[in-house]
Amino acid sequence: MIAAAARELAGQHVCFVGVGLPNIAVNLAQRTVAPDLELVYEAGVFGARPARLPLSIGDPTIVTGSTAVVSMHELFAFYLQGGLIDVGFLGAAQIDRYGNINTTVIGEYARPRTRLPGSGGACEIAINARQIFVIMRQSKRSFVEAIDFRTSPGNLGGAERAERIRREQGWLGRGPSVVVTDLGIYHFDETGEMRLDALHPGATLEQVRASVGWVPRVAAELVTTPAPTAEELRLIRDELDPEGAYTA
Amino acid sequence: MIAAAARELAGQHVCFVGVGLPNIAVNLAQRTVAPDLELVYEAGVFGARPARLPLSIGDPTIVTGSTAVVSMHELFAFYLQGGLIDVGFLGAAQIDRYGNINTTVIGEYARPRTRLPGSGGACEIAINARQIFVIMRQSKRSFVEAIDFRTSPGNLGGAERAERIRREQGWLGRGPSVVVTDLGIYHFDETGEMRLDALHPGATLEQVRASVGWVPRVAAELVTTPAPTAEELRLIRDELDPEGAYTA
Amino acid sequence: MSGKVTTMRDAVAELVRDGDTVAIEGFTHLICFAAGHEIIRQRKRDLVLARLTPDLIYDQMVAAGVARKLIFSWLGNPGVGGLYAIRRRIEAAELGDEPPLEVEEYSHFGMVGRYTAGAANLPFYPLRSYFETDLPKANPLIRPVRSPYGDEIVYAVPPLKPDVAVVHAQRADAGGDAQVWGLLGCQKEAAFAADRVIVVVEELVDEAVVRADPNRTIIPGLIVDAVVVEPFGAHPSYVQGYYDRDNRFYRDWDPISRDPAALQAWLEEWVYGLAGREEYVARLGPERLAAIRPSGSAPSGPVDYGAYR
């Protein structure tokens, strides 16, 4: 899952790094398929070269040796809203078929069953980053027909409306382009809906169907994700996450 | 004139320094009556301690040894608009009896007889600094019944309207409080109009009346400005303006 | 510049009042736990706590009962999990008939914009966020505003002007001129927006040190009411160049936060039971402090401002 997400970053240039799984995926990508990847941390760092994998996204290791450290105002206003971010990498608690994301509450907002972290920067990342990568584990509880709260807009009710609104409102973002889960890789088709394009080694279509709250579209030419290479595994296990904080 | 303007700064704390005569007056005040005066330069300096008198207001001597150097955005947004400036010190090409100031054009805006520098920061200084000191030479051409262009608002058409608008619009500034000229010192009375309160040594009421474009109000107890002290003159001539750029 | 140096106890006693809106800012970096603990110790009440990321410090403060409301944008223990003391005051099943903790919720840029508008005395701050989300419904203070140039709509957030802002910095002089390197977060904006400002530093330095490098000053003493010298005052958060983030503490917090009794015992041991940060640091012990020492030095190198006489 982490290796697959990292590989999707090949060819990308400037990536906004989220807390959690995106953090390790992006750091793996910089060490493998995208050595020129510029890491942007919402904490106010451009061009980070973390010497170790930070647990949080505001670790001192992302500062030392970076290209530029700026205020959060500048980071959000000039880098993100100004349109310099190619890929915003987000996690999610719930996602729907159109890539709309909930990270706010499960249940009603006023009296939630589960209080989640909320937006952080996700809402403005979803709108202003040129494209959005999502990384999350999938289940009937996370891949749902209707999310309980829309924290970050995806393709709204479908591509047609989403594209019209992006155009009318002058959004720079084109919305979600990839979702990587523990079972496979999804891209978005012309209707704006998620489509399973690759299954990870060992995962089955049955598992996928049993962990999606709608009938998922599946690519005509469904492929199998190449297994993590020895080098990817070594980097993850020995260098990036020796204590298993992300991968245990 | 310069010494008189400097003395008016006694008791003030944070002063926004304008180009030209305000620059020398404020630097003199910091060396005499107001040693704790914090000089703020719109170029982005707080707590300047210029080792020499700068010709412009963006000289390297205002940076070295200062307390803080910030972007112009921060200077204008947080220091000025945020309400931290006690005194904004302005020059003027034309002023009316209510302290409204023109530094933009003489004649019509579209085809001016004389093109003046324009606002610079003066317009927002007039609105956001707690009070405004004006320093300028007076003549029938500069002290006029009606200014050709209102660059910086003073007491508008009188104190009543000015106070209402300041209250309604939430201005932090209370408007002009002192005008120092080559002939005397004016303050503003309860109607918002300029009143001559002191004549410089050697200046006469006749000279004043001959160089004001309206019938100027004169204080019942008109006093004579104390002559510049030997120390003030020494500071101006030897230290601040040895080449006579300001005082020739 | 007159001296403003005081103790944390006096600074909090004098400057933090019941009912105040308090912002202890710092984005992972420079979070002043020492000030939060002193506020708990002095049993302040009905505070409105503002922070982008409430982090462990507001979890502790909410658990201690100092807060009536939270203004925030991301509620979690970064890379670890939840802040359970706060969640217990929000989630339906935990609450029963108890009134919930009030929450007022934005995005990160929304919170930064709120402080910025507060600092700049603007009635609103416009940003490109919130379109087509449920956030403006959840928080009616997030409002659309039409551009005066064409029909474009953006969203706005209102100014936030805390009664008190606490800013932790590497160093300041006795007048409160504070300098920071590494992550800057939005402490500058929060401080300029606030009515009162407490600066807490690792080191008190001579004014000449500040004036030797004026571009590093993040806030001037002009807006500072108190300067507190409190080494390790940001632990378990960190101070660039001084000590590392204590990730072990963040991980260890998870089970404590989940268990109300464990949390109260922790507060007894580490907050109520101690006189202040000095005792806290002694209790951490030399091994723990050694573990968060940077692995080496990484000097910036000097630049020359030049003398101009």
Added chain:
Amino acid sequence: MSGKVTTMRDAVAELVRDGDTVAIEGFTHLICFAAGHEIIRQRKRDLVLARLTPDLIYDQMVAAGVARKLIFSWLGNPGVGGLYAIRRRIEAAELGDEPPLEVEEYSHFGMVGRYTAGAANLPFYPLRSYFETDLPKANPLIRPVRSPYGDEIVYAVPPLKPDVAVVHAQRADAGGDAQVWGLLGCQKEAAFAADRVIVVVEELVDEAVVRADPNRTIIPGLIVDAVVVEPFGAHPSYVQGYYDRDNRFYRDWDPISRDPAALQAWLEEWVYGLAGREEYVARLGPERLAAIRPSGSAPSGPVDYGAYR
């Protein structure tokens, strides 16, 4: 990061096009006269010149006929007097039947706000200025906007997105990561707002120098198209720590600017007649350069970012 180092001639030839909106920013500090002169030499036409303070450089450029319009907030020779080449293109008596230079006029904060909105991709920037003045009448792009929180009105300015921004800096690496100390003006905002960015530096440094002090970086190479190494490229403006403002030059400009023939002769001698800045510096001569040397050094001192492995 790939190298972007080139010559001023190539940078201007490739990146500045007739009709462009060009911002050579720098508030008294770091005004890149070298770029302005090269634009004159290459006889660019119909440029829209944006700067808070047009200063001598735009007086020279307007005199040379490169500009059709000026966007500004303060038009003068600071501490000396006027910019007469520009005034001759504005004042009625001088113009006769000639069409005037177009002008679009703001206040300083308005100009800063315009760049800020441009950099942040906002449709407008709100500020507390212009109330009860004639500026919104003179420039209808200054417009009122109502706060969505109550009835309060503030003014707004529209975004300014130059086609090209020129930023002079003390140092940058080959990728364009540029560092500045001393006055920052609004170069950062102008650069982020611009479509193309030329960075001009006193010194090219290794990337490691930049990365040793990331808080000093004002713009990242990410937004930079060309890096030009041009020592003394800001003369008669100055570079903090490198050379002083040449006030004599500013004073000497007054009679030249007043006299069209003298001004054209000056342009012949100092711009058209020279291949570039290197020849300009040689012509200034060692005495003149010695006169603008700082009177001493004023080192910042280093700070420690700490290594975290």
